[in-house]
Amino acid sequence: MSHTLLIRGADVILPTGPARCNILIRDGIIVDTDAAATTTADEVIDADGLVLMPGVVDPHVHFRDPGLTHKEDLFTASMACAAGGVTSFLEMPNTIPNAISQARILEKLELGRLKSIVNYGFYIGATPDNIDELKHAHRTPGIKIFIGSSTGDLLVDDQEALERIFGQTTLPICAHCEDETTVRANRARIGAENGGNWRVHDHSRVLDVRAAMITTERATALSEKYRHPFHVLHVSTAAELEILRRPSTVVTSEICPHHLFFNTDDYDRLGSLIQMNPSIKSREDNEGLWAGLLDGTITLVATDHAPHTLAEKAAPYPKSPSGLPSVENSLALMLNEVNQGRFTLTQLAHWMSDAPARVWNMLGKGRIAAGFDADLVLVDMNLERTIENERQFTKVKWSPWAGTTLKGWPVRTLVRGTTVYQDGQVNTGHRGHEIQYDLALGGYYGTSNGGAGRS
Ligand SMILES: [Zn+2]
Secondary structure, three states, X not given: OOOEEEEEOOEEEEOOEEEEOOEEEEOXXXXXXXXXXXXXXXXXXXXXXOEEEEOEEEEEEOOOOOOOOOOXXXXXXXXXXXXXXXXXXXXXXXXXXXXXXXXHHHHHHHHHHHHOOOEEEEOEXXXXXXXXXXXXXXXXXXXXXXXXXXXXXXXXXOHHHHHHHHHHOOOOEEEEEOOHHHHHHHHHHHHHHHOOOOOHHHHHHHOOHHHHHHHHHHHHHHHHHHOOXXXXXXXXXXXXXXXXXXXXXXXXXXXXXXXXXXXXXXXXXXXXXXXXXXXXXXXXXXXXHHXXXXXXXXXXXXXXXXXXXHHHHOOOOOOOOOOOOOOOOHHHHHHHHHHOOOXXXXXXXXXXXXXXXXXXXXXXXXXXXXXXXXXEEEXXXXXXXXXOHHHOOOOOOOOOOOOOEEEEEEEEEEEOOXXXXXXXXXXXXXXXXXXXXXXXXXXXXXXXXXXXXXX
């Protein structure tokens, strides 16, 4: 039996910009973005005074399931998503065991089906010798390569192996770009200087600007050589923007909130809580990266949500692990900037919803338009709230932004027309669906005139 939902009175962020209009949804799909206010529906949401945005699509998260579920799992992480306005996520393969085969992808999809409140997808990880798995992988958005900053199976640094992956596979590729040789040499040199008395500040000198530059240059060159869609994960330096400013129809890139909002001055206050790979860089990098986002050089915003427990983080550097939780605060952090006048809600919807859906060839995601899924978030641009550790839904119960007051918060999140979060409460009984991809869409540049609805 068909179910209809009318959301009326909100300022709606359409792909073309904001409009006061009424959205009619049938069976979880948007069918009309200009319905009459008097339209009859089984359910009506009166949203006067609120903004309706497409749900956030976060294409870069680490949800630790399976294998590291003392830090996070797909249930707790998807609660955090729902609370943060995130309706779809793509999760990275460095779970235990690593997701490096079709069989492992299917296992993770089953975990998603059982545990995830929002929509889910899982990357397949590249190793030096799993090319056959990468060639035949399906029900996955793409291939993740750690070109640096990983240990064991997932590190692929060898040029021949990289050429094989870019040359012989068809799925889009994304990579962590930090040159392992440079990082090791930095570590040896700085370790000799400090006689083994490390401080966390050294992390940004070990994983330095040059390490990021070298590998971003190397990987984008491979992408251009093989004309293979390639996404640079978590750009952390203003210097990399020179590479990303070259005209391309295959290379896209992303920025994470911690690289916009934190810099090396913050180590004194936050210590290893902001120890990240790639490392946090300088205040000048913050400014350069903001400029690169605003001028369109950087394609999208993703979190790289990567929780560790506070006990793990308390180990002295370099024993402390890299990574921080952020999926439930990313939208609010950016809404606060909209309130400061730095950019518009339309730009934000592009960076956090439409662009990631297009980069990863998602069907029916990222836009408020007829034929698209009713994955939506209602936002109160006047609500002020302080981030508190105790109120976090992530299993690790902390945020590097604890104590920060932001203006502009998600207040209600819908996945295919079903409310999964409202006013502090998560609908824990709901389950999202497996995200679907269509390579024929041609990625971000192939969909420049619009995303892909379900017509
Ligand atoms: Zn990551």
